[in-house]
Amino acid sequence: MQASLNENAPIIETVGASKAFAGKEAVSDLDLSVPAGLCYGLLGPNGAGKTTTLRMLYGVTQPTRGLIRVFGMDVARETRAVRARLGVTLQDNVMIESLSPRDNLTIFGRHHLIPEALLSRRVDELLQFLELGSHADMQVLKLSGGFKRRLAVAMSLLNDPELLILDEPTTGLDPAVRHALWSKIRELKSGGKSILLTTHYMDEAERLCDRVMIIANGKSIRQGAPRDLIASELHPEAIEFDCAPAEEQRLFKLVAGDCVKLRSGNRLMVFAEDATPVLDAVHQLDGGDRRPVIVRPANLEDVFLSVTGTQLGDGQ
Numbered sequence: 001m002q003a004s005l006n007e008n009a010p011i012i013e014t015v016g017a018s019k020a021f022a023g024k025e026a027v028s029d030l031d032l033s034v035p036a037g038l039c040y041g042l043l044g045p046n047g048a049g050k051t052t053t054l055r056m057l058y059g060v061t062q063p064t065r066g067l068i069r070v071f072g073m074d075v076a077r078e079t080r081a082v083r084a085r086l087g088v089t090l091q092d093n094v095m096i097e098s099l100s101p102r103d104n105l106t107i108f109g110r111h112h113l114i115p116e117a118l119l120s121r122r123v124d125e126l127l128q129f130l131e132l133g134s135h136a137d138m139q140v141l142k143l144s145g146g147f148k149r150r151l152a153v154a155m156s157l158l159n160d161p162e163l164l165i166l167d168e169p170t171t172g173l174d175p176a177v178r179h180a181l182w183s184k185i186r187e188l189k190s191g192g193k194s195i196l197l198t199t200h201y202m203d204e205a206e207r208l209c210d211r212v213m214i215i216a217n218g219k220s221i222r223q224g225a226p227r228d229l230i231a232s233e234l235h236p237e238a239i240e241f242d243c244a245p246a247e248e249q250r251l252f253k254l255v256a257g258d259c260v261k262l263r264s265g266n267r268l269m270v271f272a273e274d275a276t277p278v279l280d281a282v283h284q285l286d287g288g289d290r291r292p293v294i295v296r297p298a299n300l301e302d303v304f305l306s307v308t309g310t311q312l313g314d315g316q
């Protein structure tokens, strides 16, 4: 059998995608290529351009320049055909607060023109999948943030999309709800869906995403698998302690060998191949008065801070 020409085509592809508001580019020359079947994370500080990028992908915002293809189709020309095959959970929940989760799902399903018999089965399945059954018939305004977020995700799954776009799916949720949503996202991925998400939680990105792109000021600054980014940007051991800027020079004179540092206020993080010489240097610096020191593996949050900075910028 002849292989389809598009078999390995990315499910999302942007070429030089740019979006300007009042002459200022919120997204600049973004080249994104997301293969089908992955969970891909779009990361970046507040105002980096993540939501604007997602809005271009599902066709509510037109790029000022560049091309955006989803499922191999030009989103600007084939907006309806693209939207029929994707599901979107917006950054802010959009639902009718005076109605119940069941009614919200039903109304949204009718909007998708899902036949009634299929719709009522689908609503029941989604209420069960997102563990909303106990609150299915309560008014949404009486539900906690965790229930509302799960309902928003359920609504984005009504049309059984091939691609799910999640804009900060777990912001503001408690740890148990975050873990529960992560396991649902994993289930969706293993069921064959492609997922594009944004998050400010780097542990979430590290757990869920096969690949990430870090953007800042609308531009891509790094991309790759979380583990590869950590290995290429930093040394594996992170040593974290309080150290006044004035002490820093003395400390680094005591540490032989190559290390990378990151500072946020008085907090210093040093990344080294081996933590031992750094720990020895910190103890020498102390003059016997041991300060608390944390030693841990370097992680994606360290990479994020090292490439986007630890100072508050304009967008934040």
Ligand SMILES: Nc1ncnc2c1ncn2[C@@H]1O[C@H](COP(=O)(O)OP(=O)(O)OP(=O)(O)O)[C@@H](O)[C@H]1O
Residues within 6 Å of the ligand: 021, 026, 044, 045, 046, 047, 048, 049, 050, 051, 052, 053, 091, 315
């Ligand atoms: N409709 C709009 N009109 C004018 N400027 C806008 C509009 N939408 C977004 N922007 C600007 O574009 C930039 C990127 O915004 P965007 O919402 O895409 O960032 P984000 O990465 O999603 O941020 P956050 O993490 O805070 O959600 C910001 O400077 C924002 O103020």
Ligand SMILES: [Mg+2]
Residues within 6 Å of the ligand: 050, 051, 052, 091, 167
């Ligand atoms: Mg956003």
